[in-house]
Amino acid sequence: MKRKNFMQGMKDGIPIALGYFAVSFTFGMMAVSGGVGLWPTVLISLTNLTSAGQFAGLDIILAGGSLWEIALTQLVINLRYSLMSFSMSQKIADGGRIIHRFFVAFGMTDEIYGISASREGKVSPYYNYGAISVALPGWVLGTLIGGVLGNVLPGIVTSALNVAIYGMFLAIIIPPAKEKFSVRMVVVASMILAAIFHYAPYLSQVSSGFVIIIVALVVSGLAALIWPVEEGEERKDAD
Amino acid sequence: MQINIYLYILVMAGVTYLIRMLPLVAIRKEITNRFVKSFLYYVPYACLSAMTFPAMMLAPDSKIAGVVALFVGFLAAFKGKSLITVALCSCATVFVVERLLALL
Numbered sequence: 001m002k003r004k005n006f007m008q009g010m011k012d013g014i015p016i017a018l019g020y021f022a023v024s025f026t027f028g029m030m031a032v033s034g035g036v037g038l039w040p041t042v043l044i045s046l047t048n049l050t051s052a053g054q055f056a057g058l059d060i061i062l063a064g065g066s067l068w069e070i071a072l073t074q075l076v077i078n079l080r081y082s083l084m085s086f087s088m089s090q091k092i093a094d095g096g097r098i099i100h101r102f103f104v105a106f107g108m109t110d111e112i113y114g115i116s117a118s119r120e121g122k123v124s125p126y127y128n129y130g131a132i133s134v135a136l137p138g139w140v141l142g143t144l145i146g147g148v149l150g151n152v153l154p155g156i157v158t159s160a161l162n163v164a165i166y167g168m169f170l171a172i173i174i175p176p177a178k179e180k181f182s183v184r185m186v187v188v189a190s191m192i193l194a195a196i197f198h199y200a201p202y203l204s205q206v207s208s209g210f211v212i213i214i215v216a217l218v219v220s221g222l223a224a225l226i227w228p229v230e231e232g233e234e235r236k237d238a239d
Numbered sequence: 240m241q242i243n244i245y246l247y248i249l250v251m252a253g254v255t256y257l258i259r260m261l262p263l264v265a266i267r268k269e270i271t272n273r274f275v276k277s278f279l280y281y282v283p284y285a286c287l288s289a290m291t292f293p294a295m296m297l298a299p300d301s302k303i304a305g306v307v308a309l310f311v312g313f314l315a316a317f318k319g320k321s322l323i324t325v326a327l328c329s330c331a332t333v334f335v336v337e338r339l340l341a342l343l
């Protein structure tokens with residue numbers, strides 16, 4: 001079972017790794033050309049495994065900002081992960097071994113959360129480990145190669161790879177939205193709200209991490225009031 | 240005063256890990272409240288939707304390619320294709336559309 005879950009996680013981790021490669025390639029390129037050494041740049045990707053947070057952190061490092069500033073920025077941009085971890089706290093089948101939660105937490109990215117949250121019923125930590133074992137090398141290698149090669153890889157390739165993770169998200173949200181009215185409403189409402197935050201004056205100043213938190217709180221909260229989930233229903237529909 | 244790069248990395252990684260780790264480790268009991276359970280059921284869909292739109296349209300160099308990729312990805316997902324298939328269809332769409340636009 002461990003092996004099966006791990007293998008499935010690896011398989012689902014492939015599109016994530018592809019998308020990560022494109023993004024971290026850009027990160028590596030920017031950090032090294034900005035003056036951060038190659039190995040510290042790779043170390044940032046290896047220890048942080050987060051896109052928006054790393055780009056924001058890089059800005060502060062290059063500007064010579066304070067440690068408080070960088071800590072606060074990471075807190076604001078990455079706070080959405082605590083919501084995802086809260087959600088995953090109910091879903092992870094740790095078999096009573098708390099140590100699994102410490103490891104799963106390290107790989108709690110938007111994408112790995114996305115695929116593991118969409119698993120039916122409880123999710124084995126080995127599924128997450130499988131996904132991390134593919135996604136993390138994609139993220140770190142992309143950083144390394146971006147740092148070394150800089151502008152050698154044609155932009156047309158990285159541009160195409162940029163949409164990989166979003167294609168994957170669509171594959172996760174559309175089938176259940178097709179089946180279930182309440183999920184369909186949640187998907188549509190969340191997209192509209194996110195678009196308003198992106199395009200409306202003043203609202204577009206809100207950082208993307210906060211937009212996700214606000215949308216998730218408001219839309220999921222309203223949906224939970226209007227369409228409370230029946231006992232046992234969440235298991236069946238979580239597929 | 241120049242701050243050591245490794246100190247920056249330590250703070251970044253530490254804050255990010257704590258945010259991810261604390262809820263997972265602190266909340267181990269099964270939640271029984273129906274509202275909270277329902278809320279948590281909808282959170283992934285809300286998060287993923289907000290992350291996908293409008294970001295997917297803006298991710299490639301060309302917004303037109305992004306819009307077409309969103310449409311193609313939506314169709315592939317609607318037909319129940321796997322994660323990797325939908326992801327690759329979206330990437331291929333951007334590649335092809337951007338090549339076509341370059342010809343114009």
